[in-house]
Amino acid sequence: MxxxxxxxxxxxxxxxxxxxxxxxxxxxxxxxxxxxxxxxxxxxxxxxxxxxxxxxxxxxxxxxxxxxxxxxxxxxxxxxxxxxxxxxxxxxxxxxxxxxxxxxxxxxxxxxxxxxxxxxxxxxxxAAVVRALSLRAVRHTLTPVVTARLLAHRMRSAHIVATGGHLAAYTVIVRSRAAGRLSARGSRGLSVHSPLPELVDQLNLYRPVFLAGYATVIALLAGEQEAGGIGIAPTTMSLPAQGPNDRPHRKIRSAL
Incomplete structure (x- = not known):
């Protein structure tokens, strides 16, 4: 292997x-x-x-x-x-x-x-190839300063995905926890189907330094951040499955 x-x-x-x-x-x-x-x-x-x-x-x-x-x-x-x-x-x-x-x-x-x-x-x-490619994709993002902050906060991460069933993102999270690559205490899986106010409350409570989710949902959360509803400052974000177009991308970068 x-x-x-x-x-x-x-x-x-x-x-x-x-x-x-x-x-x-x-x-x-x-x-x-x-x-x-x-x-x-x-x-x-x-x-x-x-x-x-x-x-x-x-x-x-x-x-x-x-x-x-x-x-x-x-x-x-x-x-x-x-x-x-x-x-x-x-x-x-x-x-x-x-x-x-x-x-x-x-x-x-x-x-x-x-x-x-x-x-x-x-x-x-x-699975190893997918992980290697993912790590290579973020090699320029994980600068020494960013890495130090992630480690200081124990890689606290939140993943906003379609939970339940065998959809890819959720399945990978569950498997990574079982294999010890993700800590159950250091990561949260949040349902993309949750009402927006509920997602906001959970993020404010958990305050992740790594945030992953579909671009459309992250753009909505960026709007909440601009309105003062969210008080998080993630060091790194990942937008799996959906690639944002220019407008949501600018909104996300400026707000989060």
């Missing part, structure tokens, strides 16, 4: 070797993933049957859509023990959010607002 730290170190080594080494690593990993998919997934074996034996250019890959993947779920996944019926039975119980499916997969779902709910599984390596 590859650790997040090992992936970060490997990425740094590759970057130090220059653009050619980075491009080579990208081609090698893409070719390996396509070869794995062809070998273990009947769906991808069929989809890629006309492609060259070795593929290093993502532009050659045919487009896949969530609707098609869900319709061919049992043929799409690369583990024959994973079936759509077993996964649906697993996610039907919201109490199992963050629990390992078959002892080795983290299961997440999409909301289904497009008319097609997605079911996705991550093994330990995939």
């Amino acid at each position: 590859t650790s997040t730290l090992a992936l970060i170190r490997d990425g740094r080594r590759t970057l130090r070797q220059g653009p050619d080494a980075l491009a080579h690593r990208q081609r090698e990993r893409l070719a390996a993933m396509i070869d794995f998919a062809r070998t273990h997934s009947p769906y991808y074996r069929e989809l890629y049957r006309t492609l060259p034996e070795r593929v290093e250019d993502p532009a050659l890959l045919p487009v896949t859509r969530k609707q098609n993947l869900m319709a061919r779920f049992d043929d799409w996944v690369t583990d024959p023990e994973v079936t759509i019926d077993r996964v649906r039975a697993f996610v039907a119980d919201p109490r199992r959010a963050g629990e390992r499916f078959l002892g080795r997969y983290l299961v997440t779902t999409t909301s289904g607002t497009t008319g097609h709910r997605g079911l996705f599984l991550l093994d330990d390596r995939a």
Whole structure:
């Protein structure tokens, strides 16, 4: 099993070797993933049957859509023990959010607002890659001053997400707590469905130094901050799932 730290170190080594080494690593990993998919997934074996034996250019890959993947779920996944019926039975119980499916997969779902709910599984390596990429994305934000403040406040964080069920953000929080990467005392999961006054009261009481949530909700809270309803000063913010356009982004930056 590859650790997040090992992936970060490997990425740094590759970057130090220059653009050619980075491009080579990208081609090698893409070719390996396509070869794995062809070998273990009947769906991808069929989809890629006309492609060259070795593929290093993502532009050659045919487009896949969530609707098609869900319709061919049992043929799409690369583990024959994973079936759509077993996964649906697993996610039907919201109490199992963050629990390992078959002892080795983290299961997440999409909301289904497009008319097609997605079911996705991550093994330990995939989860480590996600964490490594997330840490790399915030490397310029976590300056020594910011890091010192976060540590001084024991990384006190609030995550405003759709709680309950197996939606990705909530499931990751639950799993991170179970794995010891998030402290139950040092983090709060707040429901995005809570009335705005209730969210304001909870944030004022908890006073997080790290705040994460959907951009639309954070923009509403920024308005409350400007009106004097919130008295928090987060050091760092994360806006998963939704990217703000220029206007909410400016509002959030100025208010919070």
